[in-house]
Amino acid sequence: MNNLKKKKNIKLLQGNEACAEGALLAGVKFFAGYPITPSSEIAENMARKLPKIGGKFIQMEDEIASMAAIIGASIAGLKSLTATSGPGMCLKQENFGFAVINEIPCVVVNAQRGGPSTGSPTKPSQGDMMQARWGTHGDHPVIALAPSTVNEILTLTIKAFNFSEKYRTPVILLLDEVIAHMREKVEIPAPEDVEVINRKKPTVPPEEYLPFKPDEDGVPPMANFGEGYRYHVTGLVHSEKGLPISDSQQIDHFIKRINNKIEKNIKDILIYEEYLLDDAKIALIAYGSVARAAERTVKLAREEGLKVGLLKLLTIWPFCSEEVNKLAQQVDLIIVPEMNLGQMVLEVERASQGKCRVVPYGRVDGELINPIEILGKIQEEIKK
Amino acid sequence: MKTVINDYIREEMFPNIWCPGCGNGIVLGAILRAIDDLNWDKDKIVAVSGIGCSSRITGYVDFCTMNTTHGRALPFATGIKMANTDLKVIVVMGDGDCSAIGGNHFIHAARRNIDLTAIIINNMIYGMTGGQYSPLTPTAKFGSTAPYGNIDQTFDLAELAIAAGASYVARGTVYNVRQSSSLIKKALDKKGFSVVEIISDCPVSYGKMNKMKSPVDMLKWIKDIAVSKKVWEGLSLDEKKGKYAVGEFLNKDRPDYTELYEEIIKKAQGMGGNK
Numbered sequence: 079m080n081n082l083k084k085k086k087n088i089k090l091l092q093g094n095e096a097c098a099e100g101a102l103l104a105g106v107k108f109f110a111g112y113p114i115t116p117s118s119e120i121a122e123n124m125a126r127k128l129p130k131i132g133g134k135f136i137q138m139e140d141e142i143a144s145m146a147a148i149i150g151a152s153i154a155g156l157k158s159l160t161a162t163s164g165p166g167m168c169l170k171q172e173n174f175g176f177a178v179i180n181e182i183p184c185v186v187v188n189a190q191r192g193g194p195s196t197g198s199p200t201k202p203s204q205g206d207m208m209q210a211r212w213g214t215h216g217d218h219p220v221i222a223l224a225p226s227t228v229n230e231i232l233t234l235t236i237k238a239f240n241f242s243e244k245y246r247t248p249v250i251l252l253l254d255e256v257i258a259h260m261r262e263k264v265e266i267p268a269p270e271d272v273e274v275i276n277r278k279k280p281t282v283p284p285e286e287y288l289p290f291k292p293d294e295d296g297v298p299p300m301a302n303f304g305e306g307y308r309y310h311v312t313g314l315v316h317s318e319k320g321l322p323i324s325d326s327q328q329i330d331h332f333i334k335r336i337n338n339k340i341e342k343n344i345k346d347i348l349i350y351e352e353y354l355l356d357d358a359k360i361a362l363i364a365y366g367s368v369a370r371a372a373e374r375t376v377k378l379a380r381e382e383g384l385k386v387g388l389l390k391l392l393t394i395w396p397f398c399s400e401e402v403n404k405l406a407q408q409v410d411l412i413i414v415p416e417m418n419l420g421q422m423v424l425e426v427e428r429a430s431q432g433k434c435r436v437v438p439y440g441r442v443d444g445e446l447i448n449p450i451e452i453l454g455k456i457q458e459e460i461k462k
Numbered sequence: 463m464k465t466v467i468n469d470y471i472r473e474e475m476f477p478n479i480w481c482p483g484c485g486n487g488i489v490l491g492a493i494l495r496a497i498d499d500l501n502w503d504k505d506k507i508v509a510v511s512g513i514g515c516s517s518r519i520t521g522y523v524d525f526c527t528m529n530t531t532h533g534r535a536l537p538f539a540t541g542i543k544m545a546n547t548d549l550k551v552i553v554v555m556g557d558g559d560c561s562a563i564g565g566n567h568f569i570h571a572a573r574r575n576i577d578l579t580a581i582i583i584n585n586m587i588y589g590m591t592g593g594q595y596s597p598l599t600p601t602a603k604f605g606s607t608a609p610y611g612n613i614d615q616t617f618d619l620a621e622l623a624i625a626a627g628a629s630y631v632a633r634g635t636v637y638n639v640r641q642s643s644s645l646i647k648k649a650l651d652k653k654g655f656s657v658v659e660i661i662s663d664c665p666v667s668y669g670k671m672n673k674m675k676s677p678v679d680m681l682k683w684i685k686d687i688a689v690s691k692k693v694w695e696g697l698s699l700d701e702k703k704g705k706y707a708v709g710e711f712l713n714k715d716r717p718d719y720t721e722l723y724e725e726i727i728k729k730a731q732g733m734g735g736n737k
Contacts, residue, residue, distance in 0.1 A: 108545055129730035134544050134723060139570040143537035150541025176531055303526040303542060304549050306505045310521055312529035
């Protein structure tokens, strides 16, 4: 019996359901949200499943309150999640910044739809890529992950929780309407096979605890409220003790420290896949549902004898500047297909430092980008 | 001179940022005396505030404290209480913080009747930003953004809380400080959403713009406008104008949100399966 292989748990899941499954595997115990298309199924799944494991769900009065509630629940000890779409993401920015400055772990899902404003609620978009980076005001670090399949939604939701706990920072999971709503085959791992990271706890007695004093890795250990460590948390720039400061040197040190915390761990945070890039002369760089089309384009182009490869980004923030720079030295042309008027392409241009030609390919009509049109773009560009 | 208050403050944070004559310190003292009377474990107390002068209170008390964003203290506190129901969660807000930008959160916290205590320090003005009128600035009074007099109607926060579904609602003043402390104590000890509004003074903004130059003038004014609930009930509508009823308005037992959620957990677990 011992050599019998473990039976795989394979299910046909919707993207939003897979997000809920991933969150549960990562140890989520609290969800606060507000209804919005196309993310509502995440809330509905959480409402059904959290109480079964002794967790808690609450539907708040608005998106602002949902973001506040998950931060409160996280500092009181529960891994917390909220989910929304563009209009709600706008409202969450205020308290997202509070989570950043106070280094409170939590995961925020944005199932992107067409914008701006109410936009096209049931159509996919990648228009929030720059909002994910710069949505809340001030200089701040961000981790944002962008799955392209339902299976990746599950695995990256787990990653999102792990990064948020490991680096004490809110993490954005950027879906789009298509992968949030489509159904695909998903392999659900056994809980014992899932790596789950929990926040570092203080090892010093309460009287010596400094809630914002980082360890070597740049991340301070975190005591939950109610565990005997009494300390202050404020949206004001604060000292290692958590108390407000106004000294310019201290402010400078603090802002740089919370930003460097992500930068110095970038190798661990960056997730990307290379597809047929070894001999490529043309590279596609894509993320989210567009990466699926781009992968197909690579196959079609290869059939025509074109040396095309794909760099598929799963971590979109921080941006993999070094990897893109290396790629720019290898290829003659990078095409960046995305469902917006050119957002990630700006980062690609910056990172490639003029070492190759960088061309955007955007679409904002609410339709998916298909493999044939990317191939068409390649053919058009190589004639130039 | 050491008093019972010294056991609950972060002395390193003093002197505080409040102006001479500000009522915030009086409310802080009233809260701490109430907590001391209840003999609560400091490790299990969480104080949450929003933005404004009064919200700085959380920085001065030796509990787990959270100075959050403007108007949002209640939803942060809701998350904390849901996550750990053993914690005693106190929320301190100013009048602008609670009734303007945080007005919707206030209504819904009361509607859920979640076990939190909200203490609203009502100085009838935005003090920190320099005296702009708030939803609780009385009609016809002056603010830096109401240089010709305020034409807005004011809220009655106590009536709002009662209508929205709170369990305990009271109003005190910084003049009647012993009464305020005992109202706060009852609110803290009450299961469900409890609200105490404390009418306070801001001599440098509200006072200066409304012909009350000194803190003493302001306290005398508060003494005049505050009438006991019993006296209030005997007043005509005209006589009520410009006055505030003080005392306990509501004290009833209703199921608190966290208890109701425990029932949900039992129900969900009783149904079995993972679907």
